Structures are given as C-alpha cells and as structure tokens.
Amino acid sequence: MSQSNNIPLGIGLMVATTFVFAVQDGLSRHLxxxxxxxxxxxxxxxxxxxxxITIARRKAGGIRVAAQTSQPIIQAVRGLLLASEICVMVVAFTILGLVESHAVFTCYPLLVAALSGPVLGERVGWRRWSAIGVGFIGVLIILQPGMSVFDPAAAIPLLAAAMFAIYGLLTRYVARADTTATSFFWTGTVGAVAMTIVGLWFWEPMTPTDWLFMGCLCITGVTGHWLLIKCYEVAEASAVQPFAYLQLVFAAIIGISLFAETVRLNVAIGAAIIVAAGLFTFWRERLQRVAN
Known part of the structure; x- marks a missing residue:
C-alpha cells in the first residue's frame, strides 16, 4: 500500500493526538x-x-480481513510494546507526577525523528536536524542534570519514552503494507490479551465515580491511538514528530489545574524551546510546498 505524505494533515492529527493523550494521562494519574x-x-x-472488534465486524470481510497481515510478529510486538509502555508511564505519574513525568518523556519525539532516517529510510534534511538539535537543548533545560527531576525515578519515564519511540517507528513501518484498521485491530487485541493475563491478579473494587472516570479513560484511549496510527499513515514521522512536544504543554495545564502540581521556570523555558522547534519545522515544510 502506497503512503501519502500530507504534512498539514499529519500535523493536525498529531496535535489532536497529543491533546487526547494528555487528557488520558490525567485520568490515568487519578485512577x-x-x-x-x-x-x-x-x-x-x-x-x-x-x-x-466491533469496528472490524462492521467492515467488509469482518475480523478475518482486519486481522490479515503479512507482518504478524511485528504487529504483535507493537501491541505488547504499547501495553508495556502505558504501564511504565502510568507508574511514573504516581511517582514523579504528571508534569515531571512528561518533562522527561518529551524526549521520545526526538528519538523517532532521529531514527526515522536510518530505520525507515525517510529523508531528514539539515533543517529538521536543526529542529531536533534545538529540541534536545530544550530537553536539557528541562532535565537540568544534577537537579531534582534528574534522579533515579526519571529513568521510569525515560524508559517509557524509548519504548514509545520504537512503537512509533514500528507503526510507521507496518503501515507500508497494512491498513490503519489492521494496525488498530492488532494493537487493541494483543494488548488486551497481554494485560488480562497479568491484570486479573490485581483486581480491586471501584467506586461508581471512578467507574465514570474509567469510562472516560477508555474513550480517550481508543481515540488517541486511532489518531496516532492515522497520523503515521498520512505523513512522514520526522515531519510530524516535533508537534508531539505539545503533549507536555497540555499535560502541564492539566497537572497544574487539576492536581495542584507546579511547573518550574526551567520546565517552562524548555517547553517553549521545544514547541518553537516544531513550529519552525512546519514553517519550513510550508515554504518547500510553495516552492514546489
């Protein structure tokens, strides 16, 4: 299956994805x-x-067509990797908090953009590399090596960042042969089987109010991952990844307003630099489209 490279649409999908994921993370932190x-x-x-499964059954060919793939091992690895990453990141929320966890996790788009060339064969020009470099400066400002956020606990969201970066690259890779519906099907079913095997041992009764929050978490989870898969299908990973940094901004807003977390000055400055790097990349892409 040939892929399009609709940069504006990909960027729009990435921004929407980051907002939904931030809301989802706020719900996860509470639960x-x-x-x-x-x-x-x-x-x-x-x-x-x-x-x-419901979506697959409603489409032509049903579940058999949705599950059909020439890359079952990679699809299964994707599903397991994402489920594991979610668990690791939620643990980080309970230890570091929403803002601090995302301050560390924000390095994952840099990993995806940097690896999209050697792994996926995408062209990464010097302007994108410049944006990646500026983004790394922003990450260093946020981390402040030697300060409070750079402690052993920071390794937890850092591990989640590495896992999610690999998941993103694999998503882009399988999209070359599989449809969005197929990737979505494998992501959901493999993750559900894996989490059921380990999660049933830790069942706890929930209050009615928290069941409502859980329902909202489920809806945002489905929406966010659908948007992410679609995003990688329509645009180059290296072009849209800078905008994934916006999740830090959205998560900070939720952390401050709902969980009384604080944002240190270095975190705010680093986030601003990272967002600026993403906006610069979009501006360069638009100039190239006009020139062509």
Missing amino acids: AAEYNVLMVVMIRYWFFAAFV
Whole structure:
C-alpha cells in the first residue's frame, strides 16, 4: 500500500493526538493513585479490544480481513510494546507526577525523528536536524542534570519514552503494507490479551465515580491511538514528530489545574524551546510546498 505524505494533515492529527493523550494521562494519574496500575490498564484495554472488534465486524470481510497481515510478529510486538509502555508511564505519574513525568518523556519525539532516517529510510534534511538539535537543548533545560527531576525515578519515564519511540517507528513501518484498521485491530487485541493475563491478579473494587472516570479513560484511549496510527499513515514521522512536544504543554495545564502540581521556570523555558522547534519545522515544510 502506497503512503501519502500530507504534512498539514499529519500535523493536525498529531496535535489532536497529543491533546487526547494528555487528557488520558490525567485520568490515568487519578485512577492509578487509587487502584493498581495493571488493573487500570487492563480495563482500558478491554474497552479498546471490544471497540476494534466491533469496528472490524462492521467492515467488509469482518475480523478475518482486519486481522490479515503479512507482518504478524511485528504487529504483535507493537501491541505488547504499547501495553508495556502505558504501564511504565502510568507508574511514573504516581511517582514523579504528571508534569515531571512528561518533562522527561518529551524526549521520545526526538528519538523517532532521529531514527526515522536510518530505520525507515525517510529523508531528514539539515533543517529538521536543526529542529531536533534545538529540541534536545530544550530537553536539557528541562532535565537540568544534577537537579531534582534528574534522579533515579526519571529513568521510569525515560524508559517509557524509548519504548514509545520504537512503537512509533514500528507503526510507521507496518503501515507500508497494512491498513490503519489492521494496525488498530492488532494493537487493541494483543494488548488486551497481554494485560488480562497479568491484570486479573490485581483486581480491586471501584467506586461508581471512578467507574465514570474509567469510562472516560477508555474513550480517550481508543481515540488517541486511532489518531496516532492515522497520523503515521498520512505523513512522514520526522515531519510530524516535533508537534508531539505539545503533549507536555497540555499535560502541564492539566497537572497544574487539576492536581495542584507546579511547573518550574526551567520546565517552562524548555517547553517553549521545544514547541518553537516544531513550529519552525512546519514553517519550513510550508515554504518547500510553495516552492514546489
């Protein structure tokens, strides 16, 4: 299947993805503070799997067509990797908080953009490399090596960042042969099976109010991952990744307004630099389209 490279659409999808993921993370932070992380992620995946199976059954060919892939091992690895990354990141929320966790996790788009060339064969020009370099400066300002956020606990969201970067690259890779519906089906079903195997051992009763929050978490989970898969299908990973930094901004707003977290000056400055790098990349892409 040939892929398009619609940069404006890809950027729009990435911005929407980051907002939905930030809302999802806020819900996860609340629920993980009250219940076992594995149980929370498991219930979310049950809804996710039910949704993708329902969608598959309504389409021509049903589940058989949706599950059909020439890359079953890579698709399964994607599903397991994403489920594991979600668990690791939610644990980070309970230890570092929403803002600090995202301050460290924000390095994952840099990893994707830098690896999209050697791994996916995409062209990464010097202007994009410049944006990546500026983004790294922003990350260093946020981390402030030797300061409070750069402690052993920072390794948790850093691990999640590496896992999510690999997941993003694999998503782009399988999109060359599989449809969005196929990738979505494998992501939901493999993750649900894996989380059920481990999550049932940690079941806890939930209050009615938290079940409502859980429902919202399930909806945002489905929406966010659909947008992400679609984003990688329509645009080069290296072109849209700078805009994934906006998740830090959205998460900071949620952390401050709902969880009384604070944002240190260096975090605000670093985030501004990272967003500026992404906007510069978009501006250069628009100039190139006009020139061509």
